[in-house]
Amino acid sequence: MNTGPMRHLLGKATLAGGVFGLVLGTAVASGATVAPAASATANAAGQAGTAPSDNHWAFLNQWCSKCHNSEDWAGGVAFDTMDPHQIGQDAKIWENAMTKLRGRIMPPAGNPQPPTPALREFVSWMEGSLDQAAVHRVDAPRVVLHRMNRTEYANAVWSLLRVKVDVSQLLPPDDKAGSFDNVADVLQVSPAFVDSYVAAARQVVIAALGNREARPIGVQFNVPAAEGGNTQEFHVDGLPLGTRGGMAVTYNFPADGDYELNIGNMAAALWVTNQEFDNDLIATYDGRKIFDTHIGGGDDLKGIDQKQDVAVDAINARLKHIRFKAQAGPHRVAVTFIHRTYAASEDRLESLVPGGVQDRVERLTSFEIKGPFDVTGISNTPSRERVFVCTPASAADETPCATKILTTLTERAFRRPVTEADIAPLMKFYQDGQKAGGFDEGIRRALTAVLASPEFLYRAEVSHPATEVAQSSAAAPSPMLRKVADVQPAPAAPTSAAAAAGAPLQQGGQAEVSRLSDDELASRLSFFLWSAPPDQELLTLASQNKLHEPAVLKAQVDRMLADPRSITLSSNFAFQWLDVERLDEIKPDSRLFPYAADPRADYKTELKLFVDSVFRQNLPVTDLLTANWTYLNERLA
Secondary structure, eight states: OOOHHHHHHHTTOOHHHHHHHHHHOSSTTTTOOOOGGGHHHHHHTTTTSSOOOHHHHHHHHHHTTTTSSTTTOGGGOOGGGOOGGGGGGGHHHHHHHHHHHHTTOSSOTTSOOOOHHHHHHHHHHHHHHHHHHHHHOOOOOEEOOEEOOHHHHHHHHHHHHOOOOOHHHHSOOOOOBTTBSOOGGGOOOOHHHHHHHHHHHHHHHHHHHOOTTOOOEEEEEEOOGGGTTSOOSSOOTTSOTTEEEEEEEEEEESSEEEEEEEEOOOOOSSSOOSOSSOEEEEEEETTEEEEEEEESSHHHHHHHHHHTHHHHHHHHHTTSOEEEEEOSEEEEEEEEEEOOOOOOOOSSSOOSSTTSSTTSSOOOOEEEEEEEEEEEEOOOOHHHHHHOSOOOSSHHHHHHHHHHHHHHHHHHHHTSOOOHHHHHHHHHHHHHHHHHHOHHHHHHHHHHHHHTSHHHHEEOOOOOOHHHHHHHHHHSOOOOEEEEOTTOOSOOOOOHHHHHHTOOSOBTTTBEEEEOOHHHHHHHHHHHHTSSOOOHHHHHHHHTTOTTSHHHHHHHHHHHHHSGGGGHIIIIIIHHHTTGGGGGGOOOOTTTOTTOOOOHHHHHHHHHHHHHHHHHTTOOTTHHHHOSOOOOOTTTO
């Protein structure tokens, strides 16, 4: 890979300046191209530079190949296996060899040494050959099928269907290369992976479309310790002002109907604590209060003293079987406490917690949402609005409407324009489902097939004709080059110049260097900058074949960096680069810090905001090491 963009990035570089090299993986900054007139030379002379002289190769055999051969493999190098016509393919080995010959490091001391004139002549010839090969060589990366990792899958599902999924529960963990989980070579797939993706597709589509046949189930939500599970004396972000502690969740209700809220026990037998004072508890649905009660104080304290277990059971019974009505789709459910004024502590010793007796309060540990009961239908939800771009008015309208829906969704899911060949098999799934359960069921089955398709789960960059590369390179410098290997179809026809010389345009006779399509470029940009599929603007420019134009490409990179979704450069790329995951392995000792909140979540937020500020404000990368500012909340400060 051309290292120019990376050297620039590590100096006084901007992120936009380095994106081209990182995303495209080619010599973008220098505007490397494949010129049509040089195509034949690239294969014939470009690989070896000048034609090898018998004397030069004889020098190699006499002074180097006795040790560096396919039997001895001294230094891991075998010169007798190398082709004098393919010097450019082994440029790194030859460059290293020339350095050692010039420094008289090879042959090793104590061994016969070549005459100085012969050595200089060989080094001069080899360096000239390498230089000539480099003129016509395009360093494009080898492309393999790239499966979406779990983060990308979750973002793709959200982008397509507006459904939040917990991928840790749906999909197996991704393999990593170093600390990165988005390296194509290690994102392998086993039969278990395939089963997981098919099962995930079914669950995602049900969550998106709702389920009229949903049976009552209970979903448990626990308060994470890192988010205040042990310290609920203060206000929790996202909950109503005037409250303290508690937790809020966004739950995707499967259908309209009655649901039940069950709050975790707050009184326990044997050791009954924190019942000295009255705690007012409320539950809300989309900000509307659906339940309130009190725990502790007066009557509860008296009952515990006189009736013991009977009183404990009565207190906890207030927190169970709380019925409320909900509509299908994502809605926010919260359980929290009304904040009260704390009186001075009456303890014999002063409390170590700020605010006096704030350690004598009830704490929420968990709650359960159960249902639906008495399903009444499925309301329109953000997911259904995104799926049903049309509604059939009659039976005759169902097939055209289904075709429109599947075409729209498939173009977004496959990240490219689709053809009748793409839609035809999906319509078979629709027809089977429509016969079994009507229009919605047909769409559900077809959409499940879309999410289980390799076209959705993989980014496959297929070969484009070599003539296209040559012609586009002649018109304007094109940065979008890659070396096709695993997903390459039949070899492309050679250019006219190459045909005249009787040689195809190839790299080493193994993998063709070809141009990225605009659709493929859109995916590379979006998955790097957003860890998500391209949005409609990128797809539109790609369909118009404008995205590769330098001015358009730069404008899109600037737009994407300014978009809030580029926060993934900090929370995903930078976190993996800095191996922040290991922070979860370090837990503060509660015996040494009994009243301290777990700061790890705050540390992660600080790092995310700090790294994002370097990217977003166009600052030098060196500021990651030398900056004199950071981001703190009161607790972390």
